[in-house]
Amino acid sequence: MIFYFTSTGNSLYAAKHFDNELYSIPQEMKKENRHYKVDRIGIVCPLFEFDLPVLVKDFILNSEFETEYFYIVMTYGMHHGGCAARNAEFFEKAGLHIDYFNTVKMLDNALPVFDIEEQRKLDPEKKVDEHLAMIRADLDERKRYIQPASKEEVDFYEGYMAHAIDYSASINKPRYKVSDKCIGCGICTRVCPKGCIRIKDGRPAYDYSNCFGCMSCIHACPQKAIGYAALQEKNPDARYRNPNIQLSEIILANHQN
Numbered sequence: 001m002i003f004y005f006t007s008t009g010n011s012l013y014a015a016k017h018f019d020n021e022l023y024s025i026p027q028e029m030k031k032e033n034r035h036y037k038v039d040r041i042g043i044v045c046p047l048f049e050f051d052l053p054v055l056v057k058d059f060i061l062n063s064e065f066e067t068e069y070f071y072i073v074m075t076y077g078m079h080h081g082g083c084a085a086r087n088a089e090f091f092e093k094a095g096l097h098i099d100y101f102n103t104v105k106m107l108d109n110a111l112p113v114f115d116i117e118e119q120r121k122l123d124p125e126k127k128v129d130e131h132l133a134m135i136r137a138d139l140d141e142r143k144r145y146i147q148p149a150s151k152e153e154v155d156f157y158e159g160y161m162a163h164a165i166d167y168s169a170s171i172n173k174p175r176y177k178v179s180d181k182c183i184g185c186g187i188c189t190r191v192c193p194k195g196c197i198r199i200k201d202g203r204p205a206y207d208y209s210n211c212f213g214c215m216s217c218i219h220a221c222p223q224k225a226i227g228y229a230a231l232q233e234k235n236p237d238a239r240y241r242n243p244n245i246q247l248s249e250i251i252l253a254n255h256q257n
């Protein structure tokens with residue numbers, strides 16, 4: 001049994017390599033009773049700001065798991081910052097024993113930081129499928145492993161955090177802007193895992209109170225009409241979805257209406 005969250009398909013692609021029984025976290029969150037009892041449970045999700053996305057933390061803290069083997073695999077783009085080792089305390093507080101925690105480097109979809117076209121060029125050297133197969137073998141033999149935090153990753157994380165932007169002042173302020181290219185198709189409303197968007201007068205209207213910045217809406221817009229309001233994007237014309245994942249799968253995983 002795997003619980004996954006994905007905004008652009010990387011984590012769903014990874015999850016498909018590990019198990020056939022996949023459950024979307026945004027859909028599970030609609031259920032009142034979240035008690036799961038099965039011999040192996042996994043969580044697969046993207047790394048956001050060197051951490052688990054808030055939605056995933058919320059799911060973990062507000063669900064009960066009974067299992068003999070609990071694993072976490074996070075997909076990320078460039079630097080994981082030692083997230084596996086750093087999250088030990090969070091899982092301890094949640095009363096969860098983690099048997100296996102690993103990361104997979106895939107394409108980085110963080111638009112304010114990277115040009116997706118440049119990122120695509122790095123794909124071959126990331127050897128994603130090889131790495132996924134290695135993790136699958138680890139899981140099948142129920143390996144116990146928590147990815148250690150290398151000095152390079154810790155240094156990178158600490159350097160980043162020292163200059164991190166404080167987003168608290170921007171909560172409820174427009175995070176995204178919608179251009180005249182918008183045709184009101186509503187795809188953004190269906191890929192949002194928190195149901196923050198509705199179509200009003202033929203255009204998306206955002207309620208930012210639950211938005212955690214996953215960028216699903218920006219990447220899925222077929223017109224490339226959604227962009228960052230305050231931050232300069234590296235390439236406003238480049239958008240991403242994992243080439244092995246259909247838009248319909250992301251809608252099925254994330255839709256709230």
Ligand SMILES: Cc1cc2nc3c(=O)[nH]c(=O)nc-3n(C[C@H](O)[C@H](O)[C@H](O)COP(=O)(O)O)c2cc1C
Nearest residue numbers: 006007008009010011046047049050077078079109
């Ligand atoms: C808001 C946000 C924050 C991110 N933070 C990081 C990060 O700290 N380090 C990193 O290497 N990649 C980061 N990424 C890139 C994603 O973790 C990566 O592209 C991931 O594979 C996307 O998975 P998905 O397609 O399943 O959503 C971030 C992406 C987003 C949207």
